[in-house]
Amino acid sequence: MGRSFAYSILKSRCRSKSEKPTFIARACSAIIQYIPINKIGFFKDHPFRLYDGxxxxxxxxxxxxxxxxxxxxxxxxxxxxxxxxxxxxxxxxRMNAAQLIGLEQLPYKGKSHR
Known part of the structure; x- marks a missing residue:
């Protein structure tokens, strides 16, 4: 599924080519939430390898x-x-790379404690 599936659904709901970018931007901004990077702490002992260089x-x-x-x-x-x-x-x-270029917030998806 992923981004291409969501994009194709949003794209299919547009009536004309000129409407697509605006419609998709509006739809995506309504769904995505942002969080300040300084409010995010690292997950201790995370299993991911961090990029460098x-x-x-x-x-x-x-x-x-x-x-x-x-x-x-x-x-x-x-x-x-x-x-x-x-x-x-x-x-x-993504957070480390975003900080490297000076971004102050990131799009996020929240997870419950279940």
């Missing part, structure tokens, strides 16, 4: 050109000593 720079350049295409996944936590209200579950590299 050229790989992190490539991701940062991609985000600068295209934006963050896949929202990070976070869960709400009690505010920690650093003032973070959320814990990163997936998207550590």
């Amino acid at each position: 050229e790989r992190l720079t490539d991701m940062a350049n991609s985000i600068e050109s295209n934006g963050v295409l896949v929202p990070v996944i976070v869960r709400k936590i009690e505010t920690d000593v650093n003032g973070c209200d959320f814990e990163m579950l997936a998207g550590h590299n």
Whole structure:
């Protein structure tokens, strides 16, 4: 499924070619929520390998050109000593790359404690 499936659904609901970009932008902005990066703490002992060097720079350049295409996944936590209200579950590299280019917020998807 993923982005291409959602994009094709949004695209199919448009009446004309000129309407598509505006319609899709409106539909996507209504769905996506943003969170300040400084409110996200790292998930301790996460199993993901963090990018560095050229790989992190490539991701940062991609985000600068295209934006963050896949929202990070976070869960709400009690505010920690650093003032973070959320814990990163997936998207550590996206967050690091976004910080590298100076972004202050990220699109996110919340996860419950279930």
